[in-house]
Amino acid sequence: MVGCCNLEVDVNGEEIFIVDKQILASCSGRLRKLFSKSTGMTRNLKVIFHGFPGGAEGFQLIARFCYNNRRTEITPFNVFLLYCAAKFMQMNTDSSVIPNLVEQTEKYLGGIYFWTWSELLVGLKQCQNLLLFLNSSITLKELLDSLVGRLCTPKITSPPCTSSSNCSTSQFSSEISSDSVRNYYSQPTWWFQDLVFLNIDLLQEVIKEMISQKLDDSMICSFIFYYQKKRFLTASPADKRKITEMVINLLFLLDGGTISCRGLFDIFRVSRSLKMSKCYKNKLENLIGSRLDQATVDDLLVPPSRRKKHYMYDVNLILRFQKLFLLESGSQFFLYRLKQVAGLMDLYIAEVAPDPRLKPSKFVALATALPDFARDSYDGIYQAMDMYLEVHGGLSYEEKMKICCALKYDKLSPATLKDLAQNSKFPSGTAFTAISSLQSKIKSLLCDTLHFKTFSDSTICYSKNGSRSKKQDDGQIHVHAEKLDVPTENEEQLGSRTQGMQRKMVELEKVGKKMQPQMADIMKSRPLSLSNTRALPRLCP
Secondary structure, eight states, rough: OOOOOOOEETTTTTTEEEOHHHHHTTTHHHHHHHTTTSSSSOOSSSEEESTTTTTHHHHHHHHHHTTSSSSOOOOOHHHHHHHHHHTTTTTTTOSSSSOOHHHHHOOOOOOOOOOOOHHHHHEEEEEEEEHHTTOHHHHHHHHHHHHHHHHHHHGGGGOOOOSTOOOOOOOTTTTHHHHHEEEEEEEHHTTTTTGGOOOHHHHHHHHHHHHHHTOOOOHHHHHHHHHHHHHHTOOOHHHHHHHHHHHHHHHHSOOOOSOHHHHHHHHHHTTTSSSSOOHHHHHHHHHHHHHHOOHHHHHHHHOGGGGTTTTSHHHHHHHHHHHHHHHTTTTTTTTHHHHHHHHHHHHHHHHHHTTTTTOOHHHHHHHHHHHHGGOOOOHHHHHHHHHHHHHHHHHHHEEEEEHTTTGGGGGGHHHHHHHHTTTTTTTHHHHHHHHHHHHHHHHHSSTTOHHHHHEEEEEEEETTOEEEEEEESSOOOOOEEEEEEEEGGHHHHHHHHHHHHHHHHHHHHHHHHHHHHHHHHHHHHOOOHHHHHHHHHHHHO
């Protein structure tokens, strides 16, 4: 087809094309409408396009189609660009025998479910640059549906390379054996690196499609973390902020139980150096708080922000994490998870206790943030408290009392109660409460599930033949077990348990006897005021 060059086309300010007005107008409804409105001179016309799909490359493909008698080779490497450019130029209004370009590209895209993995990646890269034109298009939906479908059914995934020399997954060459390709696809994360090229806008579309097709949430989460780490290697600070915000939004779409707590803390450390909005910071803290039972003490040892450099660690952050975790109280296995958090917090409190700048109010807040039933033992809290009082020796009596009231004496072991009663770092009067609790423990241990009873004068024992004998008092606490209907083979086990209880009672009695004179000495050396004596048992139960 021979024509004259009477039309100047400026494409997005990138390049200027000199073409035949009639040839292009015969295929483009957009140009026909434009020229029908023009009056006067018909020579030296100039058209300026803004936002042309694909820029100069896209217009060049359109011009070739028009000059080649409305024919062009359509491949996975150009089909999306041709489709968008044809739609832009309104090349779907021609009623000639030869199908218009929009119809040809749509027919080709009809076979997208038979494309190889490499062809799908090539198409995805095109769509990334054309997302503005394809965002609401059924064509993009079909591409994502086919791509994610391969991940959900990996057994039917095509080999990574096609016959084309421009295979997008260039890491596979013709020299790689089929066994190597099979081994590659046997890995559950084989596709991670292939999708790292996605920009944040298209990545969100891909992730949403993965969720809609019910791809495993833990796999999606692993890919999101992988993507973030890979893209951070070459990203600018501004891009890092955008990537981090996008990652946080995507993680909120997943099941919280599948999200790695370690990965969340990695993102959190990075985000502290970025200028993220408070909204995203709160979202990230919510994610971490809900998974606090999966954290380690090293994860929690976060340095404070620049404005609070005088503290060793950011205690307020951990208090927020605990509060957010308690909001999960209706979830399954919450009590088990709560005990995990309590053990973690005991370790954390022991780490921050030596901080000389840690205020008593913050220490108490950490020790009391979780409900009482979260801990079976308060020995860890006592040890951290002992360390805190050693470092903060200048605290007033009232401040020490407020700290000590975080203890639950009934959940302290006998050894810890004994140590507390003799610990001069604690305020006076705690020794009395400790000894009272120790005596209560001794009494409660005298009631066993086997109905053990104590006698001051004698003990009735059972021999193997079932006869009873009486043993005179030897000055110790003795234990009597009522006769039980137990099989003969369990008598030896019962006797062993009885002896164990007797030894335990003897040991506790010795501790109690030793504590009495020590208590007197303590009371003499640290006299209590009337007000303090009255308050202690109530404040420190």
